[in-house]
Amino acid sequence: MSTMFRVGQGFDVHRFRADRSLRLCGLTLEGEVGLEGHSDADVALHAVTDALLGAIAGGDIGLHFPPSDPRWRMADSAVFLAEALRLVRDAGCALVNCDLTVVGERPRIAPVRLLLRERLAELLELPVDRVSVKATTTEGLGWTGRQEGLAAMAVVLVREVDE
Numbered sequence: 001m002s003t004m005f006r007v008g009q010g011f012d013v014h015r016f017r018a019d020r021s022l023r024l025c026g027l028t029l030e031g032e033v034g035l036e037g038h039s040d041a042d043v044a045l046h047a048v049t050d051a052l053l054g055a056i057a058g059g060d061i062g063l064h065f066p067p068s069d070p071r072w073r074m075a076d077s078a079v080f081l082a083e084a085l086r087l088v089r090d091a092g093c094a095l096v097n098c099d100l101t102v103v104g105e106r107p108r109i110a111p112v113r114l115l116l117r118e119r120l121a122e123l124l125e126l127p128v129d130r131v132s133v134k135a136t137t138t139e140g141l142g143w144t145g146r147q148e149g150l151a152a153m154a155v156v157l158v159r160e161v162d163e
């Protein structure tokens with residue numbers, strides 16, 4: 001087994017928007033304030049997508065899916081993730097694990113953590129025990145503290161696959 005690994009990190013932010021439903025990790029969280037964005041504004045999937053692209057030095061989500069392209073209007077961000085995963089495999093790599101942190105005062109992640117992990121694991125084609133979903137507030141400080149938006153950070157590890 002190859003011991004050549006590459007790490008990738010991703011970060012994303014979206015502004016809250018009351019008239020949209022919240023999409024997170026490919027799920028709709030009923031009763032939660034949604035996010036502004038050209039696509040479905042799934043801040044978590046955007047961060048993971050960027051982490052996957054970062055691991056293979058494959059650019060970023062804006063390069064592959066420009067918001068100026070009408071094809072991506074209201075798009076399911078699972079499409080972006082699937083394409084990034086395909087690029088990782090095309091680069092001769094296999095995903096090892098993913099660690100995601102959601103930063104904001106809301107929604108509360110603990111009650112839905114397992115659901116989010118299970119959906120993200122399904123999208124990443126990984127066992128659930130290789131997919132982590134964490135959350136933190138900023139203790140009321142800054143724009144996340146003022147509940148203006150939601151941020152997400154992701155790290156992935158990929159392994160170079162032997163021929």
Ligand code: MG
Nearest residue numbers: 012013043046
């Ligand atoms: Mg985004």
